[in-house]
Amino acid sequence: MHSTPTRGRRLLASTAVGVAGVLALAACGGSGFDDSGDEETASGGGGPLSILIGSSGDAETDAVKAAVADWSEQSGVEATVQVASDLTQELSQGFASGDPADVFYVSADQFRTYAANGSLYPYGDQLDNADDFYPSLVDQFSTDGQLVCAPKDFSTLALIINTAAWEAAGLTDDDVPTTWDELTDVAGRLTTGDQVGLGFSGEYARVGAFLAQAGGTMTNADGTEATVDSSENLEGLTYVQQLLASGSAAYAADLGTGWGGEAFGTGAAAMTIEGNWITGAMTNDYPDVDYRVVELPAGPAGQGTLQFTNCWGVAADSDNQSDAVDLVQHLTSTDQQLAFSEAFGVMPSVQSAADGWKELYPEMTAFIDSADFAQNVVNAQGAADVITDFNAQLESLKTGDPAAILASVQTNLQAVLDENAS
């Protein structure tokens, strides 16, 4: 018992350290929230514009800031760019508080939700270049035939090939796969002891390209009926299952990597299916890996890929809507979009900039050429849950039952579409 006072003191000391640590952590968290709140309040009250973006990195942030600063100088309206750490959450908080940022990125899968609850100001008819956007992108961001927010840029999926592995396997330009059979063959020949031929993320946003190549869709043209449970989709999914089962293809997660780009960059996969954002990752993280980009092979129904896009949302609660639309007009102009492309590689959403982009990135033309046969991803309100569930089921596709997976997604997606229609 004689040692009790010392023991007590030590205990007290360690407890004090613990409490101090907890308080410090709490303080950090708290101040973070306060910051964003204050800034939003300060800029929402009229006058200066606030712009909230979800950035892929410094290159994108700097490019957007420079473009906005340009516009500020021309128009004389002050504008500040904020980078969100979690765009979806911060947008939701902004809309709920009635004081959102004036201009912001909206992803295609959030678009319907925000449009449905009236958070977005539909300004499409005020844009001079509305006819210049790719029609499929306009389609993605329209409700009732009216363009609500301007497509910012877009990406498609293509086949990325490691040139060193390609040559090591004795393959030439003539072997670039243009059909599923050729893809199976090439993937098999590229598979070695510690490298699979084809590695990609096990999710709808990649696997869906095969469904498109088989002629399948997720919904009918006007988005009222789910068409997941079709023979075309079954054919596509069965093909992916065969690829996985053959051992010459694998999901990135099963290779111990986070996404297709990592599997490709680390050499765990000789080919991958990714969008043009992979070029940034390759430059930054795997500068020594040489690669080439080709269009995805055609399935039984011809070529098919998926496209992903964002748009420039303007808040319905913004006090500066005319300035905001003017800013968007500036940001989506042909020259400005090409400047963005040069800075961080995105593909312009206007057709007039396509040739300029091909000149900038001659080795990447497969991405922009794929726009001709690209399918939009499902973006019905509430469909995000269905897609999450689809992704969860795709993870076990290798041993799963493709028909059962499609049937359950069909049921869930139809329920969501019915709910939206009612």
Add this chain to the structure above:
Amino acid sequence: MSAAVTSPASAPVRRRRRPHGPGSARGRAAASGWLFLAPMLVILGLFLVVPVLMALWVSMSDWTGRGSPLSSDVSFVGVENYRSLLLGGGLATQDFGTAMRNNAYYVLLVVPLQTALALFLATMVNRRALRGRGFFRTAFYFPSVTSSVAITVLWLFLFSASGTINAILARLSISGPNWFNDPRGVLHLLLGAAGLDTAPESLAQHGFLGIPLWEWLAGPSVAMSALILLAIFTTSGTFMLLFLAALQAISSEVEEAAVMDGATAWQRFRRVTLPMLRPTVFTVVTLGLIGTWQVFDQIYTGTQGGPAKTTITPAYLSYSAAFQNNQWGRGAAIAFVLFAIIVLLTVLQRLVLRERDTVPRRKRFYRTPAAPPAALAGTAGTAPAAGAPGTGTASPTEGDHR
């Protein structure tokens, strides 16, 4: 006291009125008491009670996330959000059922294991003979003071497919699983090893909360098991501290008495120390139950619910429903169902662990300071409890025992 003297009323009434008399010293004390409490009450009301009530309203409204939930264009939908969540049978119900299953296994494994480990660590570092106790106490407590985000990231590294854990397992010629990407349930894996890898008809047909009973029996997935280890690792240090404080409050005479009674070390722990720790066990289990049902940050920073939804929990589901899918009513409803579950389980656990005033006749003894050793003697079979009424045996007195 002056109020008592001047009051003409009869004694019982006077006693009742005294604290409330406005001019009395007690009354003034009460007023200043409320005055001192006021700032805290205002803060609690503003930042706890009002938000909770608003969330309750949201859970019963069709608020879409734009503008104030109290504005006139938001309407009351009653229990619709709860109904579609619990009985709808659609994807929302399935997701909630999956989240409940995941979290139930998490609670079932984390709470007993962390309590046992904390108690074990506390008894170890409480031993006077142990050299460097201070070091061990700090070492065991350290995970608790580190940010859960940092530890989760560390865990992702340790348990990655080519991480340290698998490297160690490989040394032992075991091919480790792809921890955070393996959606298979460990119970299913065990059943599969025993040759049962498809669901029996009855388990596949019937279900609860939208998922079949066979899926309820999946057990925690491999990924969830890694998170379970993480939770035990980080929280047992905190609870060790609680146990340590309680252990040090036990007077050494009690143990000496047990030693004199000839109790072995295990008997002393089981029959003397553990009963005296009962209030602490109650605290630790209660805190554990609440904490494990609310698990969120490891999921948010670590797995985001994957692989194949085997790590979604109700708390994470509530967040993603509200903030990511803009289904605020559903998100709030999940939060309140979770709240109800936690309250229910805490009450249940209180009933199980409560101090029983009536002791079975066989073990009856008087509650005196010497009671625990006496009870020990009685139950250990060496002699009936000293002084137990009505046992009628010719037991020797306590003095004789010693």
